[in-house]
Amino acid sequence: MQSPQKILEDLQKNSYAPIYFLQGEEVYYIDAITQYLEEKLLTPAEQNFNLTIVYGKECSMATLLTQARRFPMAARLQVVIVKEAQEMADLKSAMGQQLLLHYVHHPQPTTLLVFAHKYKTIDGRSAFGKALSKHNVLVTSKKLYDAQLPSFIKSFVQNLQLSITEQAVCLVEAYIGNDLTRIANELHKLRINLTANSTITDDTVEAYIGLHKPFNLFELQKAIVQKDYPKSYQMIGICASSSKEHAALPIVTILYNFFAKLLVLHQTKETIPTKIAQQVDIHPYFIKGYLNAVQKYTLHQTMDNITYLHQADLQLKGINSNMNDYQIMKELIFKLMHP
Known part of the structure; x- marks a missing residue:
């Protein structure tokens, strides 16, 4: 199994394989490799007859492999890409897997067959997964730490x-x-x-x-530290209006982690900023903001806020609450800044 970065480097050196199976949670590398294979290997004129893009939900394995086995027209190779391959039913059926494995063992040398299998991975312990790993370029793109x-x-x-x-x-x-x-x-x-x-x-x-973004957690955190009530409530309103993009639970988690770090700072005897930053596992660039927050929130207030955040977490999960997410978050912000 090769890393996504190594695959991109090889492609840029015109070194490529007949089959690429790109899978995993981190779609950035899957998209980057797919885009390179789609746009860079063929000239615009060659793409007219030698670039085929299909979508997994609409494609059968038999039809796909028939296309993959044909010869390129007036070009040295053809590129066949399956986007959203995780939606391809035949990848989950024994017959479809058998057809693909037969092709994997006998690929058309003038075809680049690409599966963009996002968000999910094939079970590497299965016979199918082991064969994919052994006989073609299998790339698993994981979220970065x-x-x-x-x-x-x-x-x-x-x-x-x-x-x-x-x-x-x-x-x-x-x-x-x-x-x-x-x-x-x-x-x-x-x-x-x-x-x-x-x-x-x-x-x-x-x-x-x-700063031009209407909402981000970093700015909300700064507003709470500065006890800027209007800005905090405005940002919670923005959060409520786009709940899919700014779900409440992750916000509570990040604020909980923030006040948990303040709790450590209140009890540390360290005085050197860089060493303090190491103790609470933050970048030294942000230590000034954390030390400022320690001045705004006493140890007792910090402990109260951790309790409020824990209560909000339970409420957002439907425990002991009949309020909606916006009401819970609005009440939480008030409590955090009025400890």
Whole structure:
């Protein structure tokens, strides 16, 4: 099994295999590899006759493999891509798997067959999974851990012919989280506003990625620390109007973690900011904000707020509450800032 980064590097060197099975939770790499195979291997003229894109829900294995076995027209190869392959019923049936395995053992050398199997993975312990892994390029794209995000951001920025400060990397993480697709989109948009070889600073991130956003958890957290009631309630209203994008439970979890860190800070005897940051597992760039929050919320108030957040978590799960999510969050914000 190869890493997504290695596959992209090989493709850029014109090194490719007859079959790619791309699977996993992190769709960024699946989309990136699929897009490269779709756009870069054939010229626009060759694509007219040699690029076939089908969708899993609408395609049978027999029809797909018939297409894969044909020869390219006026080109050295053809590319056949199955998007949303996780919706392909034949991938779950014994007959469909048998047909694919026969092709895997005898692939058409002038065809690149690509399965974009998002969000899910084939059971690697099954005979089908083992055969896929052994006889073609199987890529499992996993969500990055938080510790891996800085390297991803720096590498992506470097490919955009830009550089980025450590503080700016930290802000990108705080504003966006580990959504690689959104990180890539936001950095691409930021690149349009900068000249080549520019440096992305924390001011740049706030101007183009952070502060113009109607809602993000980082800004809500800052508003609560500053006890900015109007802004906090406004942001909760925005959250309620787009509940699919800003679900209440993750917000409560992040605020709970924030006050849990304040609890540690209240009890630490450490005085050096960088060492304090290590104790509570935060980037040193943010330690000033946390130390400011310690001044705003006493130890007793911090413990009360942790209790309020625990109660809100239970209410959002339907325990001891007949309020909707917006009412629960509005009441929670009031309690947090009036401990």
